[in-house]
Amino acid sequence: MKQLTRKRRALMEDLSGYAFISPWLLGFIAFSIIPILFSLYYSFTDYDILGTPVFNGLENFRRMATDELFFQSLKVTFFYAFVSVPARLLFAFFVAMLFNRGTRAIRAYQAIYYVPSLVGGSIAVAVMWRRLFMSDGAINAVLGKLGIVSNISWIGRPSTAIWTLIILAIWQFGSSMLIFLAGLRQIPKVYYEAAEIDGANSFKRFLHITVPQITPVLFFNLVMQLINGFTVFTQAFVVSGGSGDPLNTTLVYALYLYQRAFKYYDMGYSSAMAWVLVLIIGVFTAIVFKTSNSWVFYEAKEGK
Amino acid sequence: MDVHMKRKLKHNLGQIAFHVIVLFLAFIMLYPILWMISNSFKENSEIFNSSSLIPQTFNFSNYIRGWKFNNSVSFTTFFANSFYYTIISTIGAVLASSVVAYGFARIPFRGRAFWYACMFMTMMIPYQVVMVPQFIIFHKLGWINTFKPLILPQFAGVPFFIFLMVQFIRQIPYELDDSAKIDGCNRFSIFTRILFPLIKPAVITSTIFSFYWRWDDFLGPLLFLNKPRLFTVSLALRMFSDPQSSTDWSAIFAMGTLSLLPVLIIFLIFQKYIVQGLVTTGLKG
Numbered sequence: 334m335k336q337l338t339r340k341r342r343a344l345m346e347d348l349s350g351y352a353f354i355s356p357w358l359l360g361f362i363a364f365s366i367i368p369i370l371f372s373l374y375y376s377f378t379d380y381d382i383l384g385t386p387v388f389n390g391l392e393n394f395r396r397m398a399t400d401e402l403f404f405q406s407l408k409v410t411f412f413y414a415f416v417s418v419p420a421r422l423l424f425a426f427f428v429a430m431l432f433n434r435g436t437r438a439i440r441a442y443q444a445i446y447y448v449p450s451l452v453g454g455s456i457a458v459a460v461m462w463r464r465l466f467m468s469d470g471a472i473n474a475v476l477g478k479l480g481i482v483s484n485i486s487w488i489g490r491p492s493t494a495i496w497t498l499i500i501l502a503i504w505q506f507g508s509s510m511l512i513f514l515a516g517l518r519q520i521p522k523v524y525y526e527a528a529e530i531d532g533a534n535s536f537k538r539f540l541h542i543t544v545p546q547i548t549p550v551l552f553f554n555l556v557m558q559l560i561n562g563f564t565v566f567t568q569a570f571v572v573s574g575g576s577g578d579p580l581n582t583t584l585v586y587a588l589y590l591y592q593r594a595f596k597y598y599d600m601g602y603s604s605a606m607a608w609v610l611v612l613i614i615g616v617f618t619a620i621v622f623k624t625s626n627s628w629v630f631y632e633a634k635e636g637k
Numbered sequence: 638m639d640v641h642m643k644r645k646l647k648h649n650l651g652q653i654a655f656h657v658i659v660l661f662l663a664f665i666m667l668y669p670i671l672w673m674i675s676n677s678f679k680e681n682s683e684i685f686n687s688s689s690l691i692p693q694t695f696n697f698s699n700y701i702r703g704w705k706f707n708n709s710v711s712f713t714t715f716f717a718n719s720f721y722y723t724i725i726s727t728i729g730a731v732l733a734s735s736v737v738a739y740g741f742a743r744i745p746f747r748g749r750a751f752w753y754a755c756m757f758m759t760m761m762i763p764y765q766v767v768m769v770p771q772f773i774i775f776h777k778l779g780w781i782n783t784f785k786p787l788i789l790p791q792f793a794g795v796p797f798f799i800f801l802m803v804q805f806i807r808q809i810p811y812e813l814d815d816s817a818k819i820d821g822c823n824r825f826s827i828f829t830r831i832l833f834p835l836i837k838p839a840v841i842t843s844t845i846f847s848f849y850w851r852w853d854d855f856l857g858p859l860l861f862l863n864k865p866r867l868f869t870v871s872l873a874l875r876m877f878s879d880p881q882s883s884t885d886w887s888a889i890f891a892m893g894t895l896s897l898l899p900v901l902i903i904f905l906i907f908q909k910y911i912v913q914g915l916v917t918t919g920l921k922g
Contacts, residue, residue: 349824350746356733360793365759368770445663451904454853456871457893460878461673471672474688511912512919554919564763567855571875587765594769607765
């Protein structure tokens with residue numbers, strides 16, 4: 334009898350549990366699982382959306398191996414992510430160190446430094462960025478005032494175009510800065526006091542206390558932001574006018590994938606590209622986590 | 638005395654240097670935004686080769702010209718569309734997320750850990766994977782050029798918000814649930830009457846982030862909306878600045894400035910919730 338009520342109670346818990354998570358569960362099936370399975374299937378087909386998907390085995394992947402634009406987009410994306418993300422984090426860390434003190438004005442400064450992160454994802458800013466770096470934009474005007482005559486179009490020249498996007502990303506260091514600041518404030522003050530008594534100078538305190546204490550935060554943000562960097566789309570789309578020009582130097586991976594799907598209706602190929610992206614992110618994440626023990630400091634757990 | 642004075646002087650000089658550097662950097666940071674705002678008042682001819690932040694005359698006509706867009710549709714429509722999409726999506730995302738979060742945080746049902754792990758997995762999968770099949774499915778359902786493909790997925794809850802709220806609910810003592818249960822509350826009324834009011838900070842943080850993400854969303858509207866009268870502000874701005882047409886930059890900057898206003902106003906009011914949300918996502922590795 335008692336066992337029966339316990340069983341019944343467990344069943345009730347199951348029912349109410351699934352009732353509560355049902356919005357997510359239904360959405361998960363409808364908007365994630367089913368599309369993921371379809372995407373996997375499409376990646377082995379030739380499909381132009383009007384007809385029916387025609388199974389063609391590994392043909393999409395074979396085509397990829399000889400597709401120059403595919404490799405170009407990989408190159409652009411890696412360059413973008415591996416330059417902009419470390420630079421943004423270093424900058425954020427540097428400014429957070431600068432702000433990690435008790436001045437009253439700091440709160441106002443923090444807010445100002447955060448504003449670019451706040452508006453950086455908007456189309457208004459992306460459009461403005463394009464205008465800023467045109468040959469008759471403000472960047473050249475400022476350079477002219479400093480005595481440097483420049484009339485190049487930063488967004489129109491293959492050697493500089495990607496840098497406008499990288500600068501746009503670094504400019505938005507504010508949110509990382511706030512995260513680091515919170516991380517720095519969590520470091521117990523006694524560590525510094527003890528080190529000071531032991532005669533460690535400020536550089537040594539930074540190297541042996543601040544750096545090891547902050548690396549887990551740094552590491553986590555590096556991974557997450559690099560993954561985001563691999564999938565950058567909107568800024569490249571707007572700044573290059575949707576083309577990835579000049580000479581495909583701003584053709585990031587997600588932009589090329591978008592073009593394949595919605596300009597050429599090459600649904601099979603773009604699905605295959607999406608799975609290569611998953612693979613890249615997966616391999617990359619695995620490498621970072623495998624090697625993290627050697628460069629991330631985790632506090633030793635007691636009793637181990 | 639002399640040593641003391643020297644030290645104080647050195648300290649003050651250090652302080653001054655700090656503020657000078659920080660203010661200078663702040664100016665560089667804000668310069669592009671200020672430039673955009675000032676350009677929204679300039680004559681079109683004044684924008685060329687100009688780095689100035691102060692317009693020669695204040696031209697409000699840019700705002701009127703920009704608002705009219707191409708005369709067949711105006712920014713009245715675009716702002717209405719953006720607010721509609723943003724507000725409905727945000728309400729759906731936040732309410733659904735809180736209900737789901739309660740289920741994950743409080744009810745010990747079978748399979749809980751598995752589904753929670755699945756939720757985290759979806760956060761790692763790039764949107765590009767589901768983009769093409771979602772488009773095809775919505776296309777077959779005849780939902781292209783409606784707001785359904787944009788709004789409906791939000792009503793399933795957003796993993797990041799669910800995570801945020803689960804973290805929050807776990808800090809609330811179980812005694813509250815238990816005493817409510819003794820008073821005869823069922824699960825749902827425990828959630829609505831006891832828990833939901835207590836997780837208000839997490840709800841506000843989620844609401845703000847949802848508003849920002851939907852307001853700035855570009856890829857979604859680009860995929861699913863291609864009739865100008867359905868355009869959101871983001872899409873309209875992008876079409877406005879199309880390199881193929883001759884461009885009315887003053888008017889674009891005017892509308893761009895307006896599109897940032899809701900974002901900035903919310904920031905000024907709810908700053909502390911934004912910082913809290915950022916820190917929760919950035920520190921919990």
